[in-house]
Amino acid sequence: MLLNHIVLHRLRKRKQAGNANNSSGGPPPFGEQSFFTGWGLRRKLLQLGFLVAGVFSAALGLKGFLLPNGFIDGGVTGISLLTGQLTGLPLSALIVAINIPFIVMGYFQMGRGFAARTLAAVLALALVLLVVSFPTLTQDKLLIAVFGGFFLGAGVGMAMRGGAVLDGTEVLAVYISKRTSLSVGDVILLMNIIIFAVAAWLLSVETALYSILAYLSAAKTVDFLIEGIEEYTGVTIISARSEQIRLMVTEMLGRGATVYAGKRGYGTRGHVRDAVDIIFTVVTRLEVGQLTAEINKIDPKAFVVMHSVRDTRGGLVKKRPLH
DSSP: OOOOTHHHHHHHHHHHHHHHHHHTTOSOOTTSSOTTSSSOHHHHHHHHHHHHHHHHHHHHHIIIIIGGGTOOOSHHHHHHHHHHHHHOOOHHHHHHHHHHHHHHHHHHHHOHHHHHHHHHHHHHHHHHHHHOOOOOOOOOHHHHHHHHHHHHHHHHHHHHHTTOOSOTHHHHHHHHHHHSSOOHHHHHHHHHHHHHHHHHHHTOHHHHHHHHHHHHHHHHHHHHHHHOSOOEEEEEEEOTTHHHHHHIIIIISOOOOEEEEEEOOEETTEEOOOEEEEEEEEEETTTHHHHHHHHHHHOTTOEEEEEEESOOOSTTSOOOTTO
């Protein structure tokens, strides 16, 4: 399924940062630490809690919704569900067998710790699917697709917060993207198109369409769990009243602001080379409306550019919960 490949990128960055710290006597590199040593017992227990909750949530999504009704998902989970329906082989065995090559690949790309946690999470998911019974909660196909995807996506997202993945296709996507012109998202999209096309051919078009809905629900849930509710927005403001706007940002909103010394290039009055202070700040999406309203009060003609920010560290921006 479409997991947020940004997490894999972050894991690689943390590993690289860990290598740098290790060379100067700092903590051991990320991904090379054993599970119960390293950056503190509290962090390890939190990771373990995420992994356990993720495994049970994913198992509920599979056995309580998707599996009894013949729906599938993208990625390794979708391949396992599709293969199980066609061959009758147990889903728990298929999930482990199909994930093994990707876990080995993850060992070389992400490190030993990542591979160990992923292997443990996949084995735990297989065990829960094998021994734990979940009731079939609904017969409505729309609810099955939406909530089956929701619980599966929640499981995958929590596993990723715990430093592992339950679906190894993203590791393969990263590997392919390094050796081709395709991005990670392109590779994942192509793989899932193939999976759902095969499902439409071997099962039915209706099943494939409901499966796509489950996949989209799962992907959105993963994004929410990884990015959190506080999605950040970077705001660049160019105004003749930049000092008033800076004071509003710092004193009224309580946010940090960076001021760049710039010059105007071309505008409504043609070529103008006047000096101007450019303000940059980062706010949550809940504060965007208030910020734009206050800017309009100070300078309705201010030029404002906004863009999404994946993550922030330091400064006056609060960290997201559970990070």
